[in-house]
Amino acid sequence: MKIHRAIPIAVLSIAGLVPLWRFEAQPAATTEVAAEVGVVPEAQTQTTSEPPASSTPNDSGYGAAAPTTTTTAPAATAKTVNGKLVKTVHGDVQVQVTFTGGKITAVKFLKQPNTGPTKSAAPVLIQETLQAGTAKVDSVSGATQTSEAYIESLQAAIDAKGN
């Protein structure tokens, strides 16, 4: 069951790795590699890709992905999951994640382009319990309200109260 809880984190981590190649300038051939990046769940990590969106978008080439394959290591508590093969304009990217005792203990690139941030790690997310409460705030972020719903909202109370 521990493994099951960990799988969403693995999926997220794999998804997070792929964009790291998307802003690289130079196309490159793909090679088989085994670059350990040493991700652990509590690690503070950073991506190194270029600033996004509000400037001119870069070209990228998402292609079809191969089916995910799973292999189980001999030790009962260790499990290795291979991510989907993702095609980018700079080459193929595929990662392998190892779980031990329900935690991610290693992330390995099975395939990656020759150029690119080989030492970059996925953004590792912290999992928490959903909280509910009240606090003094200046503003409230939420899904886009209708003007009708606004009347009964926290933000309306803040606006009405003033400074």
Next chain:
Amino acid sequence: MLAKVRRVEHIMGFPISVDLRDGDAASHAAVDQAFEWLREVDARFSPFRVDSEVSRLGRAELGPDELSPDLAHVIDLCDFYEESTGGAFTPRLPGRGFDPCAIVKGWAVQGAAELLHDAGARRFCVNAGGDVVTFGESEPGVPWRVGVRHPERADQLCVVLSLRDGAVATSASYERGDHIIDGRTGQPARGLLSITVVAKDLTTADAAATAAYAMGVEGIGWAAAQPGCEVFAVDSERRVFRSPGLPLAG
């Protein structure tokens, strides 16, 4: 020093609040300009107005060389997020006209905030129907405190963020129902109760939050990997995932 300004207007179908804590006559006058800009955006970019630029584009009445620079920029942003999300986010759903609303909102409100800043305002917060832009601090030495609405309890918060010169946007279905469609399936997006993105500007935060919501659970990791973005997400099993750099208020 003039009095503080707090004003709410309803434009584009949602409430927009300006909370200006400093400034002179010029920056106070800019509040009018900011609301005027938002009304102009509504007139030009609403797919619900038959004479808007967006509606004309949808009817193929505008050629590629007839697009205004603003509309061309909005289309570039739409294309970037459509490609980056593998088509989960799209302004071109089958059976509907071109609808860039999800991108226009954040971009327009960021523009309004920059109008205020250019006019000299240094401490203010704009909340546009739940998307927030902050400049400076709420008081000298005190960052803005922005609560995130609990996805299932309208009168509760699930986290409080601390911001200086930053933006926060949240996507969820609790206000307008299943209005965000996963372009890959044509069905309403599933998997998340809400996702909140913090970024330097609201153009990025709002687009990333909407696009991530369309992607579902995989959108959490996608958004966290966007440069300069921090994420707070609640999945349909009420689990919270947040990025380590999320600016939590103490």
